[in-house]
Amino acid sequence: MFWTGRVMRAAGCSLIAAGLCWLAAAQTDVKYAPATQIPIDRMADSYSIYQLVLPGNAIEWSNVPRTQWLLQDVTTAKPISVECDTSGMTDLPKAVTAPADRKAEWDEVLQDFAEHCHDRYQLDPANLQLALPVRLMDEAAQARYWKGVAGFMPSRQSIMQTPPTPDEFKGAAGLHSFSAVYFNRRHTLAAVYFGMGCGSLCGNWTWVVLEKTVGGWKRLPWVHVTTMS
Numbered sequence: 001m002f003w004t005g006r007v008m009r010a011a012g013c014s015l016i017a018a019g020l021c022w023l024a025a026a027q028t029d030v031k032y033a034p035a036t037q038i039p040i041d042r043m044a045d046s047y048s049i050y051q052l053v054l055p056g057n058a059i060e061w062s063n064v065p066r067t068q069w070l071l072q073d074v075t076t077a078k079p080i081s082v083e084c085d086t087s088g089m090t091d092l093p094k095a096v097t098a099p100a101d102r103k104a105e106w107d108e109v110l111q112d113f114a115e116h117c118h119d120r121y122q123l124d125p126a127n128l129q130l131a132l133p134v135r136l137m138d139e140a141a142q143a144r145y146w147k148g149v150a151g152f153m154p155s156r157q158s159i160m161q162t163p164p165t166p167d168e169f170k171g172a173a174g175l176h177s178f179s180a181v182y183f184n185r186r187h188t189l190a191a192v193y194f195g196m197g198c199g200s201l202c203g204n205w206t207w208v209v210l211e212k213t214v215g216g217w218k219r220l221p222w223v224h225v226t227t228m229s
């Protein structure tokens with residue numbers, strides 16, 4: 001992998017998004033925590049953030065014409081064997097820099113990440129109310145998707161175009177994924193890892209930092225590392 005300004009481009013797996021490496025991971029013995037429901041004290045804020053970020057401009061192809069969203073049905077997380085407090089360049093502590101006057105709040109988010117980076121949550125489609133339908137993809141559907149787009153290799157001319165999609169998933173543009181949402185104690189500051197995989201060496205993942213305002217959650221410009229393939 002190599003650096004180009006504020007963007008990290010990777011030929012292999014990115015942090016906790018397994019999209020480009022699905023086939024490789026399927027052949028290894030990587031262990032993840034079992035998926036559970038989002039805890040009730042995190043549920044409303046988590047889904048509010050997911051509904052804001054998914055159709056937003058956090059990643060490539062946010063404005064590509066589509067008739068549905070494809071979303072992994074379980075949130076991504078670190079494997080059980082990987083410590084939460086590792087500090088790779090795409091991990092939360094290094095990918096985000098908070099202003100000095102917000103450091104105390106941000107440290108609480110980092111502590112939440114350190115305590116919950118292995119947690120995986122089963123998403124509920126009833127709590128994802130968007131203008132377009134959201135299709136939650138289980139492991140079998142994800143396997144069919146990756147098999148169908150595995151041969152796609154974007155060129156300079158087509159990098160921002162929708163990749164070839166298996167007939168079953170027509171109308172979508174990439175397979176999206178979220179991590180759990182990590183909060184400060186008062187749930188006024190949050191971070192979530194969000195990504196989109198579109199086949200072969202094609203994908204984009206980033207942390208999104210948000211704060212809660214009177215009008216709802218809004219993004220903050222604190223993220224300075226984004227992973228692309």
